[in-house]
Amino acid sequence: MAxxxxxxxxxxxxxxxxxxxxxxxxxxxxxxxxxxxRPGYIWVTSGATEIGKLDFIKRAGHPxxxxxxxxxxxxxxxxxxxxxxxxxxxxxxxYSVRQILVxxxxxxxxxxxxxxxxxxxxCPAQNAIPIVNYNDAVSYEENRKLEIDRIKQTxxxxxxxxxxxxxxxxxxxxxxxKTLLILSTADGILSNPEDSDSLVETVSGKDVYELLANVExxxxxxxxxxxxxxxxxxxxxxxxxxxxxxxxxxxxxxxRYSIRSILDGTARATRIxx
Numbered sequence: 001m002a003x004x005x006x007x008x009x010x011x012x013x014x015x016x017x018x019x020x021x022x023x024x025x026x027x028x029x030x031x032x033x034x035x036x037x038r039p040g041y042i043w044v045t046s047g048a049t050e051i052g053k054l055d056f057i058k059r060a061g062h063p064x065x066x067x068x069x070x071x072x073x074x075x076x077x078x079x080x081x082x083x084x085x086x087x088x089x090x091x092x093x094x095y096s097v098r099q100i101l102v103x104x105x106x107x108x109x110x111x112x113x114x115x116x117x118x119x120x121x122x123c124p125a126q127n128a129i130p131i132v133n134y135n136d137a138v139s140y141e142e143n144r145k146l147e148i149d150r151i152k153q154t155x156x157x158x159x160x161x162x163x164x165x166x167x168x169x170x171x172x173x174x175x176x177x178k179t180l181l182i183l184s185t186a187d188g189i190l191s192n193p194e195d196s197d198s199l200v201e202t203v204s205g206k207d208v209y210e211l212l213a214n215v216e217x218x219x220x221x222x223x224x225x226x227x228x229x230x231x232x233x234x235x236x237x238x239x240x241x242x243x244x245x246x247x248x249x250x251x252x253x254x255x256r257y258s259i260r261s262i263l264d265g266t267a268r269a270t271r272i273x274x
Contacts, residue, residue: 052079
């Protein structure tokens with residue numbers, strides 16, 4: 001058996017998929033990424049709620065006026081169809097595309113973890129590309145918190161997956177991938193959040209213990225997030241610790257660059273690993 005079961009788990013954040021100037025989905029970004037996806041890749045995509053909101057406003061002329069949690073549910077359900085339609089449009093027609101909606105229970109239950117892992121690992125041989133997102137449409141926040149608390153009380157810890165950075169990191173552990181790629185609007189992790197030229201290009205160590213210590217040191221420089229509800233660079237670095245323990249290389253980069261240029265080292269990025 002190969003050392004790694006999956007070549008790449010990639011994730012793109014919501015704001016990287018939005019064209020703020022035109023208040024629309026950034027079709028150029030999603031088209032470019034889709035054309036690079038191929039069997040052996042698992043793609044975790046955010047954006048359903050934001051894209052669903054933009055799509056609803058475009059059609060109705062106004063935003064929803066219900067409760068915030070209900071609006072999020074309705075926008076997410078609408079955005080999922082737009083996202084999948086767009087990915088399918090631009091992914092090579094020779095490849096199958098499979099939508100996978102996950103919730104925290106799929107990672108906290110051993111049988112569901114195994115089922116999810118087997119399905120994802122079958123995809124490369126079947127020329128299929130999994131597109132994964134958290135299932136916001138059925139995730140009622142109050143109920144989710146109660147479920148997470150119960151798991152913590154019985155198991156001592158719980159995987160929440162309220163941020164797709166965590167979802168991608170958990171999938172990277174589940175399938176044991178060679179590379180975990182996290183795309184956002186930034187070039188990577190900055191040692192000084194106020195200075196765009198302070199990109200941390202490499203984080204390494206003589207062993208996994210020193211590597212994790214260096215990641216924790218970098219976390220001290222991370223503040224803020226790109227949008228309300230996002231957990232920011234500090235959380236990204238926390239989530240990737242488990243994949244790093246498995247020997248996965250982690251790259252945090254901007255969606256401005258092609259996947260190829262990021263993987264071959266020609267694009268600016270933060271590269272973390274032994």
